[in-house]
Amino acid sequence: MAHIDYYLSTLSPFAYLAGTRLEEIAARHGATITYKPLDIMALFARTGGTPPAERHPSRQAWRAQDLPRQARKLGLPLNPQPAHWPTNPAPSSYAIIAAQGAGGGDVGGLVHSILRACWAEERDIAEDNVVRDCLAAAGFDPGLADSGLLSGAETYAANLEEAVAAGVFGSPFYVTDGGQVFWGQDRLEDLDLQLSGKL
Template sequence: MATITYYFSTISPYTYLAGTRLEEIAAKHGAEIVYKPLDIMGLFARTGGTAPKDRHVSRQEYRAQELVRQAKKLGMDFNLKPAHWPTNMAPSSYAFIAAQNAGGGDLGALAHGFTRACWVEEKDIAQDDVIRACLSAAGFDPGLADSGLLVGAETYARNLDEAVEAGAFGAPFYITEDGARFWGQDRLEDLDAHLAGEL
């Protein structure tokens, strides 16, 4: 079975725009997804990137146009200036890791649920009630929001280290077991073609 290691951030707008297309591609090719939520700001700092607020105005303006264009192209709801962004991504990431370890639900739906809550539903994904609602909607025990915090913190930090070592520098970032790297939701088509042996 092919494996796709998926580095993502629960507050990334581009992770939101990826939707659940990765899960559809993985199912098509019989591939397993290894989910790795991480600190995207930490990843930027360690790989030469810059936080959005610190980018040159021309880059900020382009990002604003591109996000709206991509959302429209994909037919997805999107709020360019959500009420709760940026926010602390650690609590939702820890909850995701707890759900990953517990099993029994849909991890793809959970990842998308967190990003949708931020970028569409005007919710603060650092808040316990929002995290619990996302867990429940994806088929997980909402009590996972309060469990495994130490393991979550350790795994979250390790995911960042692994991402840097593997060559990831943004989110979403996909790496296949043969080392092929794909950065951004707009490269999912290329990932699909690669898994099909066409690229």
């Protein structure tokens, strides 16, 4: 059975634009997914990246154009300048880690719900009530927002180290058990083809 390690930041608009396509691809191929939220700013610092606000104006201008284009193409609502961004990604990341450990709900749905809250619903994903709502909507105990904070913090830090070791440098980033890496929501088709044995 194929497996995909999915490295993501809950602040990433491109992870939001991935929607639930990864889960659809995994279901088609009988693949499993491990969700690995991480600190994207720390990842940038470790792998030669630059935070969006510090990028050259031409790159910022491209991003401002491309995000709405991609959202329209995918039929997803998007505010390219959300009210609560950037915010603290740790609470939402810890919730994903706790939910994955607890089981019983839809982790992919939780991830997309958190990203949608930030990029389409003008909600602050650092707030407990927002995280609790997302947990409940995905079929998890909202109390997971309060439990496992220490283990969540440890896993969050470990995910960063694993990402660097695996050659990850952005979000969303997909790594197959065969060592193939795919960066960006616009490479999900390639991931699908790889799992089909066509690439």
